[in-house]
Amino acid sequence: xxxxxxxxxxxxxxxxxxxxxxxxxxxxxxRQSVDPDIVRRVQASIATLGYAPSALARNLVLGRTRTIAMxxxxxxxxxxxGILKGLSLAAAGDGYRVLVADTAERVEDEExxxxxxxxxxxxxxxxxxxxPEERLxxxxxxxxxxxxxxRPLPELEVPIVGVDxxxxxxxxxxxxxxxxxxxxAYVSGPEASASNAERVRGxxxxxxxxxxxxxxxxxxxxxxxDGEAVADAVAAAHRAGVTAVLAFNDLVALGLxxxxxxxxxxVPRELSVAxxxxxxMARYATPRLTSMSVPRxxxxxxxxxxxxxxxxxxxxxxxxxxxxxxxxxxxxxxxxQAVA
Amino acid sequence: xxxxxxxxxxxxxxxxxxxxxxxxxxxxxxRQSVDPDIVRRVQASIATLGYAPSALARNLVLGRTRTIAMxxxxxxxxxxxGILKGLSLAAAGDGYRVLVADTAERVEDEExxxxxxxxxxxxxxxxxxxxPEERLxxxxxxxxxxxxxxRPLPELEVPIVGVDxxxxxxxxxxxxxxxxxxxxAYVSGPEASASNAERVRGxxxxxxxxxxxxxxxxxxxxxxxDGEAVADAVAAAHRAGVTAVLAFNDLVALGLxxxxxxxxxxVPRELSVAxxxxxxMARYATPRLTSMSVPRxxxxxxxxxxxxxxxxxxxxxxxxxxxxxxxxxxxxxxxxQAVA
DNA sequence: CTGTTAGCGCCTTCAT
DNA sequence: ATGAAGGCGCTAACAG
Numbered sequence: 001x002x003x004x005x006x007x008x009x010x011x012x013x014x015x016x017x018x019x020x021x022x023x024x025x026x027x028x029x030x031r032q033s034v035d036p037d038i039v040r041r042v043q044a045s046i047a048t049l050g051y052a053p054s055a056l057a058r059n060l061v062l063g064r065t066r067t068i069a070m071x072x073x074x075x076x077x078x079x080x081x082g083i084l085k086g087l088s089l090a091a092a093g094d095g096y097r098v099l100v101a102d103t104a105e106r107v108e109d110e111e112x113x114x115x116x117x118x119x120x121x122x123x124x125x126x127x128x129x130x131x132p133e134e135r136l137x138x139x140x141x142x143x144x145x146x147x148x149x150x151r152p153l154p155e156l157e158v159p160i161v162g163v164d165x166x167x168x169x170x171x172x173x174x175x176x177x178x179x180x181x182x183x184x185a186y187v188s189g190p191e192a193s194a195s196n197a198e199r200v201r202g203x204x205x206x207x208x209x210x211x212x213x214x215x216x217x218x219x220x221x222x223x224x225x226d227g228e229a230v231a232d233a234v235a236a237a238h239r240a241g242v243t244a245v246l247a248f249n250d251l252v253a254l255g256l257x258x259x260x261x262x263x264x265x266x267v268p269r270e271l272s273v274a275x276x277x278x279x280x281m282a283r284y285a286t287p288r289l290t291s292m293s294v295p296r297x298x299x300x301x302x303x304x305x306x307x308x309x310x311x312x313x314x315x316x317x318x319x320x321x322x323x324x325x326x327x328x329x330x331x332x333x334x335x336x337q338a339v340a
Numbered sequence: 341x342x343x344x345x346x347x348x349x350x351x352x353x354x355x356x357x358x359x360x361x362x363x364x365x366x367x368x369x370x371r372q373s374v375d376p377d378i379v380r381r382v383q384a385s386i387a388t389l390g391y392a393p394s395a396l397a398r399n400l401v402l403g404r405t406r407t408i409a410m411x412x413x414x415x416x417x418x419x420x421x422g423i424l425k426g427l428s429l430a431a432a433g434d435g436y437r438v439l440v441a442d443t444a445e446r447v448e449d450e451e452x453x454x455x456x457x458x459x460x461x462x463x464x465x466x467x468x469x470x471x472p473e474e475r476l477x478x479x480x481x482x483x484x485x486x487x488x489x490x491r492p493l494p495e496l497e498v499p500i501v502g503v504d505x506x507x508x509x510x511x512x513x514x515x516x517x518x519x520x521x522x523x524x525a526y527v528s529g530p531e532a533s534a535s536n537a538e539r540v541r542g543x544x545x546x547x548x549x550x551x552x553x554x555x556x557x558x559x560x561x562x563x564x565x566d567g568e569a570v571a572d573a574v575a576a577a578h579r580a581g582v583t584a585v586l587a588f589n590d591l592v593a594l595g596l597x598x599x600x601x602x603x604x605x606x607v608p609r610e611l612s613v614a615x616x617x618x619x620x621m622a623r624y625a626t627p628r629l630t631s632m633s634v635p636r637x638x639x640x641x642x643x644x645x646x647x648x649x650x651x652x653x654x655x656x657x658x659x660x661x662x663x664x665x666x667x668x669x670x671x672x673x674x675x676x677q678a679v680a
Numbered sequence: 681c682t683g684t685t686a687g688c689g690c691c692t693t694c695a696t
Numbered sequence: 697a698t699g700a701a702g703g704c705g706c707t708a709a710c711a712g
Contacts, residue, residue: 009705020683025707035681055459057705060400061688067439067460075425076620085415088442097457099407099437102428117437119395120407224624258624280416284564284598286626349689360699365691375697397689401704684711689704696699 008051017045028053068307069099069117070125071110077222078251078279080127082296083149083303087125090304098125107131107192111139118143123307125149125300130192145310147303151194159306160319161299165195165276168292168324169202172246172274173210175290175326180335181244181272182213185237187220187230187256189248196248199276203246216242220252227255235263238271243335250275250282250291257285257331268333278327287330294324348391357385368393408647409439409457410465411450417562418591418619420467422636423489423643427465430644436462447471447532451479458483463647465489465640470532485650487643491534499646500659501639505535505616508632508664509542512586512614513550515630515666520675521584521612522553525577527560527570527596529588536588539616543586556582560592567595575603578611583675590615590622590631597625597671608673618667627670634664 010028014021019038026034027042045051059065070087072080088098101117103110107130118124123145128136133153140146140158147159169186176184186203189196203215216237220230227247234245234256247253253275260267267273267287275282278293299322306317350368354361359378366374367382385391399405410427412420428438441457443450447470458464463485468476473493480486480498487499509526516524526543529536543555556577560570567587574585574596587593593615600607607613607627615622618633639662646657 010707011705021705022683022707023681026682029707031707033681038682052459054400054705056396056400056403056405057688058707059688060394060396060690060704061706061708063396063688065396065460069437075421075428081415081421084440085442088415088440089444092442097409097439097441097460099439100424100428101437102425102432104429119392120405120437224620228624254621254624258626258628261626280564281594281621284568284594285624286598286601288598350691351689361690362692362699363697366698369691371691373697378698394689397704398691400688400706401690401692403704682712684709686707686709688706688708691704692702694699694701696697 008049010051010053013042013045013049013051016049017041064311065121066096067099067121068096068123068125068304069101069121070127071101071103071114071117072127073103073105073107073110073129075100075102078281079150079249079277079294079296083127083300086297086300087304088300089297090301094304094308096122096304103128111135114139114143118146123311125303125307129194130190145307147306147310149299149303152198157316159310159317160321161303161306162319162321163195163294163299164321164323165198166202166205168276168294169199169246170206170209171324171326172276172292173203173206173213173215175328176244176246176272176274176332177210177213179244179272179332182335183216183242184213184244184246185216185218185234185242187218187227187234187245187247187252189220189222189252193222199248220248222248222252224251224255224258227252227257228259229255231256231259231263234271235260235265238265242271244272244274244332246274246276248276250277250279250289253289253291253331254281254285257287257289261286268331272332272335274332276324282327283329285331290329290332291327292324293327295322298322348389350391350393353382353385353389353391356389357381404651405461406436407439407461408436408463408465408644409441409461410467411441411443411454411457412467413443413445413447413450413469415440415442418621419490419589419617419634419636423467423640426637426640427644428640429637430641434644434648436644438465443468451475454479454483458486463651465643465647469534470530485647487646487650489639489643492538497656499650499657500661501643501646502659502661503535503634503639504661504663505538506542506545508616508634509539509586510546510549511664511666512616512632513543513546513553513555515668516584516586516612516614516672517550517553519584519612519672522675523556523582524553524584524586525556525558525574525582527558527567527574527585527587527592529560529562529592533562539588560588562588562591564591564595564598567592567597568599569595571596571599571603574611575600575605578605582611584612584672585614587613587615589617590619590629593629593631593671594621594625597627597629601626608671612672612675614672616664618664622667623669625671630669630672631667632664633667635662638662
């Protein structure tokens with residue numbers, strides 16, 4: 001028989017306890033000192049009436065909701081899932097909840113979605129890897145406080161929590177080169193993706209550092225299907241001399257792995273394959289997938305930490321850029337084996 | 341330069357347009373008929389002042405937030421991710437957003453979390469696979485409107501959107517038996533999990549229908565690590581004559597697959613392995629994992645559909661129970677091969 | 681220490 | 697068709 005009667009207000013409690021609403025408010029919020037006797041009576045009344053404060057009313061009068069929103073292009077991407085998890089847990093630790101706003105990859109709607117979501121809460125975490133930079137720059141100060149995740153945005157008063165994809169790719173190439181590979185291929189991600197652009201820069205920098213190395217570019221995508229679809233091209237590249245492949249991310253790498261096996265390409269004996277992001281499944285793949293680990297939950301937690309500072313009126317924290325960590329597993333091996 | 345000046349209120353607009361706040365409210369909501377000229381002036385003022393209605397104020401006066409919350413034990417589980425995705429998209433279609441409340445597997449906090457989250461929004465989607473039934477029953481009518489996902493709850497005025505795990509397991513066993521398997525094993529999920537209990541019932545029913553079949557029970561878990569950990573026991577069972585294994589879910593199956601390979605057990609030649617849920621990665625595993633497909637996004641969408649009815653004051657819709665669909669892939673094969 | 685008085689920003693009768 | 701007034705439920709001054 002839950003006391004589901006909507007409408008037990010603070011005044012009801014006040015009346016029942018024989019005090020003023022203000023006093024009830026005080027005991028509710030532990031404000032100032034209140035006569036112990038009143039505290040007791042109020043608490044008793046609250047209990048018997050089954051009173052629960054209206055969050056809506058508090059939101060209005062206080063001007064804050066203790067809610068933040070996270071705008072993501074696709075909730076199905078393990079990277080964003082991990083970030084959301086970390087964000088949600090960290091925020092919960094401070095009594096905040098997070099609202100999800102999945103833009104379903106529709107870049108045109110991202111701006112409107114962000115504005116709408118922002119209207120319902122106190123701050124925003126923005127993941128908009130494909131939004132044109134100009135638009136993002138304008139958006140960012142209409143939705144402050146905000147932290148931008150996973151894309152660079154130079155010279156702006158906005159905290160960024162990101163991943164150093166450039167460095168990550170360079171490190172990954174170094175790993176492959178150390179294994180003896182000289183002919184590599186990069187299966188690229190979505191054209192408009194900021195993090196793909198970063199990876200491409202990483203590839204270019206790597207080339208500059210390894211004059212003897214060659215890295216072909218193969219247009220790919222961001223999902224397992226894309227990895228499967230590009231397998232033929234990868235196999236062809238392999239026949240043409242490529243001994244190692246870097247995929248845009250793990251999902252692509254995993255799809256690629258599955259299809260390569262069916263095509264009879266032996267990974268890693270004939271061809272090494274590496275992913276990026278180190279999604280949970282990477283280490284359970286066959287062969288276990290070499291990847292660049294990205295601290296997903298930590299990114300979420302850091303985003304919250306910065307947001308909280310901003311919400312509390314603090315000034316912009318330093319941005320963070322995580323350097324991915326190499327997780328060398330079975331899918332990459334020495335080129336010698338490949339030659340054998 | 342964003343008009344970030346907090347505090348353009350409806351009265352400001354009214355003053356600027358030379359009308360009353362009530363009129364502004366009317367044009368804002370398209371209520372009643374308003375003089376076309378006033379409409380124009382108001383819209384102009386709104387534009388030049390950069391006015392945006394306060395969602396907080398509307399929430400209070402209207403008594404609704406157009407927000408719902410989803411309580412989940414673990415956002416990292418692909419099953420819940422898929423449901424969240426479907427829920428979020430469906431709700432967005434009606435102008436609703438969803439708040440996530442991850443209880444981080446802490447069953448003790450689920451009740452408090454649910455109540456707190458409910459206080460901030462209009463309705464709840466509850467995923468609480470391990471909450472004791474008694475507590476759940478009590479909780480459910482304190483948080484109405486609510487729909488319960490993924491667990492049975494007989495004789496209660498609450499819509500349920502769920503999966504027929506009993507039937508799913510039976511169908512899966514049928515598949516295995518049809519392949520010639522007679523000695524099976526079930527790697528069970530978390531003790532307290534309602535859906536594990538259902539699966540166990542499925543196993544029992546299957547046994548009743550196939551007198552010649554034997555199904556051992558091996559304690560497992562719900563994550564890939566659990567699958568890895570149980571691989572030795574599974575290998576031993578295999579040596580003892582078991583030719584097919586059903587895992588609690590795909591994550592366990594995937595972990596199991598990875599470790600079995602290292603133990604030198606050939607799947608599916610020596611041993612068939614099947615998962616449950618058909619997570620996105622299942623079909624990219626090596627071998628591609630046989631699983632029971634569950635319409636994750638659809639579950640989310642149906643949950644929203646029911647919630648919406650309830651929110652609009654409608655009466656409880658019929659509950660739905662999805663029958664999982666067999667996705668027979670490479671990881672299960674005829675027992676003949678196993679014998680060979 | 682406690683009660684009274686004002687709003688927070690908006691919507692909605694109720695008159696006009 | 698429009699404006700004035702009241703209130704959603706709560707908190708933050710201010711007096712007392």
